[in-house]
Amino acid sequence: MTKHDLTRREMLAIGTGAVGASMLGASVGYAADAKVPKKRLGKTGVDVPILAMGMAMKFHPRFDPRLAEAVRLGVTYFDTGYVYAGGTVESAVGSFHTRARNRKELFLSGKTERHAPAQLEKDLKDGLRKARTDHFDLYMLHGLGDPKTLNAEMAKLVERLKKEGKIAHFGFSCHDGNVPELLELAAKTPWVEVVQFRYNFRQYGDKKLNAAIDAAAKANVGLVAMKTQGSEASFSDAWKKYEKTGKWDKFQAVMKAVWADERITSIVSHMDTFEKVKANAAAAMSRGEMGSADWESLDKYAKATRHLACDGCDHHCRAAIDRPVQIGTAMRLLMYHDAYGETAKAKALFDGLDADTRALASVDFSGCRDACPHGVDVAHHMTRAKDLFLS
Ligand code: SF4
Numbered sequence: 001m002t003k004h005d006l007t008r009r010e011m012l013a014i015g016t017g018a019v020g021a022s023m024l025g026a027s028v029g030y031a032a033d034a035k036v037p038k039k040r041l042g043k044t045g046v047d048v049p050i051l052a053m054g055m056a057m058k059f060h061p062r063f064d065p066r067l068a069e070a071v072r073l074g075v076t077y078f079d080t081g082y083v084y085a086g087g088t089v090e091s092a093v094g095s096f097h098t099r100a101r102n103r104k105e106l107f108l109s110g111k112t113e114r115h116a117p118a119q120l121e122k123d124l125k126d127g128l129r130k131a132r133t134d135h136f137d138l139y140m141l142h143g144l145g146d147p148k149t150l151n152a153e154m155a156k157l158v159e160r161l162k163k164e165g166k167i168a169h170f171g172f173s174c175h176d177g178n179v180p181e182l183l184e185l186a187a188k189t190p191w192v193e194v195v196q197f198r199y200n201f202r203q204y205g206d207k208k209l210n211a212a213i214d215a216a217a218k219a220n221v222g223l224v225a226m227k228t229q230g231s232e233a234s235f236s237d238a239w240k241k242y243e244k245t246g247k248w249d250k251f252q253a254v255m256k257a258v259w260a261d262e263r264i265t266s267i268v269s270h271m272d273t274f275e276k277v278k279a280n281a282a283a284a285m286s287r288g289e290m291g292s293a294d295w296e297s298l299d300k301y302a303k304a305t306r307h308l309a310c311d312g313c314d315h316h317c318r319a320a321i322d323r324p325v326q327i328g329t330a331m332r333l334l335m336y337h338d339a340y341g342e343t344a345k346a347k348a349l350f351d352g353l354d355a356d357t358r359a360l361a362s363v364d365f366s367g368c369r370d371a372c373p374h375g376v377d378v379a380h381h382m383t384r385a386k387d388l389f390l391s
Contacts, residue, residue: 017390035074036284041265042222044169044193046137047106050259051284052077052224053277054270056084057340060091062100069274073281079196079226079268080130080131081142082112082123086345094132100387103133111142111173117157122168135165138194141172144280147185155191169193175227176311176328183212187219194266199225202302202309217263226268229339248289251276253298256290268272270340307375311336317378320367326357327368327378330385336387350389362388 038047040379055072055078066080080089090110097103108131112123124139139161141149150172158170171194174182179197188190195216203209216223229251248256255267271277290298314328321327332354336346350358368378 003006010257025364027109030223032325034285034294036281038073039265040222041169041204042193042217043220043222044138046107046169046223049245049268049284050266051075051076051255052079052266052268054226054268055089055093056345057089057272058085059089059096061088061092062095064092064096065076066274066277067093067096068100068270070271070277071100071102071105071282073277073285075277076102077107077109077266079109079224080111080127082110082114082127083345085141090127090130096130098257101129107137108133109138109140110136111140113152114143115141115144115146119151119325121157121161124161127139128166133233136167137149138169138171139167140170140194143176144174144182145176145178147182149275150189150192158191158235160367169222169293170350171195171222173197173226175312177311177315179312180208180212180246183209183221186221187212187215194222194224196224196226198312199258199264200228201254201298202306203311214247214262223264224263224266224268228254228258228269233366247288248283248294249279250298250301252294253290253294254280255280255283256294257298259284260290272340288292307377309374310381311374313373317368317372317376320371321354323359324354325360325363326353327365327382329353330357330360330389331376331378332380332383334388343388347389358390361390 002163015186029308036051039050040046041048042210053067053075059067065207070076078120082090084090085092093108097106097352110124110127110131111125111243112120114120114123115321120141124136127136128134141273144150158167160171171192172186173196186195199209199213203328213223243249255269258264258267269280271275271280310328312333313331314326314331316329333350336342336349363382365379365382369375372378
C-alpha cells in the first residue's frame with residue numbers, strides 16, 4: 001500500500017473491514033419500495049437525495065420514462081440548466097412534472113451561464129416559464145470562473161429573487177482550475193448556500209482542494225459533486241480492464257468513493273439509460289462500503305489512467321504556450337463529445353470561446369505535456385479539438 005493510499009483512506013475515514021454479504025453489485029436489484037437515501041444540503045436545510053439526475057441531455061419533450069424511473073427510485077433532485085440540450089431541458093421537465101403531477105416531490109435546480117444580473121434574471125424568468133413552475137428550489141451561476149461575480153450587486157439580486165419567491169436557494173457550479181479558490185470564497189460568502197463542483201476519485205490526495213472543501217463544509221455550504229467518473233469515459237480502451245473492481249463495477253465504485261466523503265451531500269450523475277439509473281440507484285441505496293479490493297482496483301485504475309484525465313487546472317500547461325488558449329475548457333468540451341456524444345453542444349460552446357482559443361490551430365502545444373503535472377498529451381488532444389471544432 002502506498003503513502004497516497006493511506007492518506008486518502010485516513011482522510012475519508014474509510015473502514016477496510018469485510019464487506020457485508022448483502023452488498024449490491026452491478027447486476028443486483030433492490031426492494032420494490034426502496035428509495036435513494038437523503039442527506040441535508042448544508043445551510044439550505046433541505047434534505048435531498050444523495051444521487052441527482054444530471055439533465056445535460058435530450059429528454060422526451062412530453063414525458064420521459066427515464067425521469068419517471070428515477071423518481072420511482074427516489075432520485076427526485078433534477079439538475080437542469082438553461083443551455084442544456086439546446087435549451088430544451090427546462091421545457092421537458094415542465095412537461096414531465098405537469099403530467100406526473102409531482103412538482104412538489106422534486107428538488108428542481110436551475111442555472112445559467114450568463115452571469116450579468118439583468119441577463120441572469122431574464123434566463124431565470126424564461127426557465128421558470130419553460131419549467132412550468134413558480135420557483136427553482138436552487139438556482140446557480142453555471143460554470144462560475146470569475147470570483148468578482150459574487151459581488152454586492154449579485155447579493156442584492158439574490159435577496160430580491162428569494163423575496164419574490166422565484167428561487168429558494170442560491171449557489172454556483174464550477175469546474176475550472178480555480179475550484180479551490182471558489183470553494184474558499186463560498187465559505188466566506190453567507191448568501192452562497194451550495195457549490196456544485198468537479199470532484200472525483202483522482203483528487204483525494206489534492207491537499208489544496210481538500211482544505212477548500214473543509215472550509216466550505218465547515219461554513220455549512222451544501223456540496224454537490226459532479227463529473228465523478230473522472231473523464232475516463234473518454235478513454236474506453238484504457239479502462240476496460242478495470243471495469244469491475246471488487247464488489248462494484250467501476251462506475252459504481254467511483255461514486256461510492258465520493259459518497260464515502262461525508263462532506264459531500266449529493267452526486268449529479270449523467271444517467272442517459274434505464275440501466276444507469278438503476279445501477280446508480282442500487283449503489284446509492286446500498287449501505288455497503290468500499291472494501292479493500294474495491295479501493296485497490298480503483299487505485300490501480302487511477303494510476304494507470306492518470307495521464308489520460310484532465311483536471312482543468314490549465315494554469316500549468318498554459319505556461320508552455322505563447323497564446324492564452326483555454327486548454328482546460330477545450331479539454332472539457334472534448335469530453336462532452338467523447339463521453340456523452342454531445343458534439344453539437346461542444347461545438348456551439350467552443351464557438352463561444354475567445355479568439356485565442358479558437359485560434360488553437362496556430363499554437364505549438366508540444367511543451368504542454370511536460371508542463372502538465374499529470375503528463376496529459378495536450379498536443380494530441382488539441383489536434384483532436386482542431387479537427388472536431390474547426391472543421
Ligand atoms: S492538461 Fe494537465 S495541466 Fe492542463 S488542464 Fe489538464 S490536467 Fe491541468
